[in-house]
Amino acid sequence: MNIPVQTDSFFERFFRQNFFYFDRYPLVIKIxxxxxxxxVITILVAxxxxxxxxxxxxxxxxxxxAIHPHIDELxxxxxxxxxxxxxxxxVEEVRLQTEVFLSRQFRKRWQKQALIDRMIHFKKNxxxxxxxxxxxxxxxxGLDKFSMSKLKKMGWSSKVIGxxxxxxxxxxxxxxxxxxxxxxxxxxxxxxxRNAYIKLSKNDPFKFFDVTMEPLLMWxxxxxxxxxxxxxxxxxxxxxxxxxxxxxxSIVAFCLKLALHYNQREAIPxxxxxxxxxxxxxxxDTINCLGKFMAxxxxxxxxxxxxxxxxxxxxxxLKALGRIATGNHLDFLKNEFLRSTDFxxxxxxxxxxxxxxxxATQMIQELLSNATTENALILKHCMNPLxxx
Amino acid sequence: MTVNILxxxxxxxxxxxxxxxxxxxxxxxxxIARNGKEAIQIKEKNKIDLVITDxxxxxxxxxxxxxxxxxxxxxxxVPVVIVSSIGNEEAVIEGFKLGADxxxxxxxxxxxxxxxxxxxxxxxSTNLP
Numbered sequence: 001m002n003i004p005v006q007t008d009s010f011f012e013r014f015f016r017q018n019f020f021y022f023d024r025y026p027l028v029i030k031i032x033x034x035x036x037x038x039x040v041i042t043i044l045v046a047x048x049x050x051x052x053x054x055x056x057x058x059x060x061x062x063x064x065x066a067i068h069p070h071i072d073e074l075x076x077x078x079x080x081x082x083x084x085x086x087x088x089x090x091v092e093e094v095r096l097q098t099e100v101f102l103s104r105q106f107r108k109r110w111q112k113q114a115l116i117d118r119m120i121h122f123k124k125n126x127x128x129x130x131x132x133x134x135x136x137x138x139x140x141x142g143l144d145k146f147s148m149s150k151l152k153k154m155g156w157s158s159k160v161i162g163x164x165x166x167x168x169x170x171x172x173x174x175x176x177x178x179x180x181x182x183x184x185x186x187x188x189x190x191x192x193x194r195n196a197y198i199k200l201s202k203n204d205p206f207k208f209f210d211v212t213m214e215p216l217l218m219w220x221x222x223x224x225x226x227x228x229x230x231x232x233x234x235x236x237x238x239x240x241x242x243x244x245x246x247x248x249x250s251i252v253a254f255c256l257k258l259a260l261h262y263n264q265r266e267a268i269p270x271x272x273x274x275x276x277x278x279x280x281x282x283x284x285d286t287i288n289c290l291g292k293f294m295a296x297x298x299x300x301x302x303x304x305x306x307x308x309x310x311x312x313x314x315x316x317x318l319k320a321l322g323r324i325a326t327g328n329h330l331d332f333l334k335n336e337f338l339r340s341t342d343f344x345x346x347x348x349x350x351x352x353x354x355x356x357x358x359x360a361t362q363m364i365q366e367l368l369s370n371a372t373t374e375n376a377l378i379l380k381h382c383m384n385p386l387x388x389x
Numbered sequence: 390m391t392v393n394i395l396x397x398x399x400x401x402x403x404x405x406x407x408x409x410x411x412x413x414x415x416x417x418x419x420x421i422a423r424n425g426k427e428a429i430q431i432k433e434k435n436k437i438d439l440v441i442t443d444x445x446x447x448x449x450x451x452x453x454x455x456x457x458x459x460x461x462x463x464x465x466x467v468p469v470v471i472v473s474s475i476g477n478e479e480a481v482i483e484g485f486k487l488g489a490d491x492x493x494x495x496x497x498x499x500x501x502x503x504x505x506x507x508x509x510x511x512x513x514s515t516n517l518p
Binding site for chain 2: 081129
């Protein structure tokens, strides 16, 4: 007669051996025991993964620590101390022994990456012929293709690394490759691609302004501004083009700043036209820009629209009138200073009156003699040249 | 006659570049400091003829290195060159106020760098009694 053999699972055996009465525990205790077990296992997995990662990072550091001095030595010997370069031979004709960078030591991906990183580091510290020689080594050893291959990868971080490498080594990237990336959904990739496009595009470095749909964040604007103002030989277009026609508000706001930086006074009519925009943040930027341009043509319109504006635009209008300072609207400023209920408006009106200097001397004396304690305090605050804000 | 040059920079690559550029010239003995404090210590123990210093360094910055050289009557006349990526007006003015003799902004142009160093060395050797 066959007696059925009862087979227990591992967990049943484990619980029976360790928790003899487990089956008889109340449900709450059973759940607590299970949760404790899950928590212990999770912690063990988490700690082992942290340890493994740290160990991998340690090994990577160790390998790099060993290879960096060797790379430095090669770059020093064959590039920095290149005899032809020292003899002022033109960069294209300098004899380079690129085979040393193609040796077995630089076949693996991490070795190539270490070489590229070190070359970029060198390139950041030198300019002129040596910098151009480094680019030649980069191209002649095929490392440009290695960087370019990163642009074709799926992950955005690889693409960003590829772009940074190519930009740092002054390589050109085809518009068809880089332009779609300027509109990527990934913020970091988008920003890097835009920077690279301005730096590397030979035809129309600002073309992406036409196609970009995503907003330019403030930090990206700063980065782009730095790239635009520091890239040599960049042909600066008339930014009125985007101020008038772009549907991307952040591009328009950025172009206002650029037009101002490059003192493109021919853009003033487009900027005045932009005062009709429905977005009051953009309108405030526009008024600010007109004030900094000291656009006298805009003064009448600014005063005319003042009372229909939200406070941020009203503040910008008062500031702009102080910057333009023709003296035509001193009475308007005085009225705002005396009658406004908003403290910021009163402060900015006072500041703008004082900015008129000689034109407003008599008015300032008059205001000071008749002012309430608070108004006198505001005026004195604004008259102090050491207080800027 | 050897010329003792102190190079203070916390960037290993920059040190390597300056070292190799100066190795083109003959008769230079180089002292390397990886931070401002090390630079000041080297100054105490050795006779230095020229200082090349970065501005941003750990422990003591380039300004402190220049001040240390200028405060000591023995090293007050040693030419000091700032090599830094900080190119703003305030930093340059502060450097010159403290007594720096030249300011070279990174990235450096090797030929220009070498001629500036040679010019300073020639100038300081003619000033020697």
